[in-house]
Amino acid sequence: LFSSSPSSSSSSAHVEPAVPSSSSSSSRGENRYESEQNIINHIGQPTFQTHPHMFNGDDELTPGISKSEYASRRTRLGKLLPENAVAILLSGDVSYYPNTVIPHASYRQDSDFMYFTGMMQPHAAMMIIKDREDAPLRYVLFTRRYDKRDEIWNGWRAHPEVAETFFGCDESVAIESMEEYLRKVLKSSSSSSSSFLSGGLSTARKVFMDKERFATTAHGNQVLKVVTDGAFPTQALKAKSQALRWRKSESE
Numbered sequence: 001l002f003s004s005s006p007s008s009s010s011s012s013a014h015v016e017p018a019v020p021s022s023s024s025s026s027s028r029g030e031n032r033y034e035s036e037q038n039i040i041n042h043i044g045q046p047t048f049q050t051h052p053h054m055f056n057g058d059d060e061l062t063p064g065i066s067k068s069e070y071a072s073r074r075t076r077l078g079k080l081l082p083e084n085a086v087a088i089l090l091s092g093d094v095s096y097y098p099n100t101v102i103p104h105a106s107y108r109q110d111s112d113f114m115y116f117t118g119m120m121q122p123h124a125a126m127m128i129i130k131d132r133e134d135a136p137l138r139y140v141l142f143t144r145r146y147d148k149r150d151e152i153w154n155g156w157r158a159h160p161e162v163a164e165t166f167f168g169c170d171e172s173v174a175i176e177s178m179e180e181y182l183r184k185v186l187k188s189s190s191s192s193s194s195s196f197l198s199g200g201l202s203t204a205r206k207v208f209m210d211k212e213r214f215a216t217t218a219h220g221n222q223v224l225k226v227v228t229d230g231a232f233p234t235q236a237l238k239a240k241s242q243a244l245r246w247r248k249s250e251s252e
Helices: 023-032 036-041 067-080 111-117 148-154 160-167 175-187 190-194 218-229 238-245
Strands: 060-062 085-090 124-130 138-143 171-174 206-208
Touching: 060 067, 067 111, 067 124, 067 238, 085 111, 085 175, 085 218, 111 124, 111 238, 124 175, 138 160, 138 175, 160 171, 171 175, 175 218
Parallel strands: 085 206, 138 171
Antiparallel strands: 085 124, 124 138
16 A cells, blocks of 8 residues: 555555456456446435434434425525525545545545535535525535446445435536536526616626635636636625524424
């Protein structure tokens, strides 16, 4: 795992080792993916089906907290947002041992991301899109595309094909496409539909995000680039999320 070569020790890039080439490991891997249904059922975090002793029922997304409570939290966040706004949150970063691809076992999810999604996994993001006061919010969840090699090394995790059903989002998108998706969202504007009444003027979407959280990952930097290039007005989201979190529900 650790190389004594000067050139290797100076590199900080995380490069995953090749999948074991032994025939026994290969056959086990192939058998594991024979059923497409198995892939879809592997969420990557405790569920009522896998850890029934931790849950009170199958309506809970995480132990003690139901899917409807998570939805209520997002609704309350939406009420704090103005019209024509988008709120963006990233999952917590993954820490690795120096010069290895081995992640620290004690991964901790970002508290705000966890509060609104119930997702315990890294490499994810969420958007809450609000067009008008009388329009329903759109909850978009971004997860990594399914990759057999990644699952062999890092275990099961949610991916776009399962996130919509399990986490209750309105739209499930690959995080690899988040930059393109965000550009489309920011180009659209609720005022464009009423441009005649507004004299042809359009209002840029307001972006709510905590910029310091986006500077540490590749996908986060892509979001920053889109927002900066378009000169979209941004405001911190932390104050709004914490205004909701300090008051605990009965379940909490």
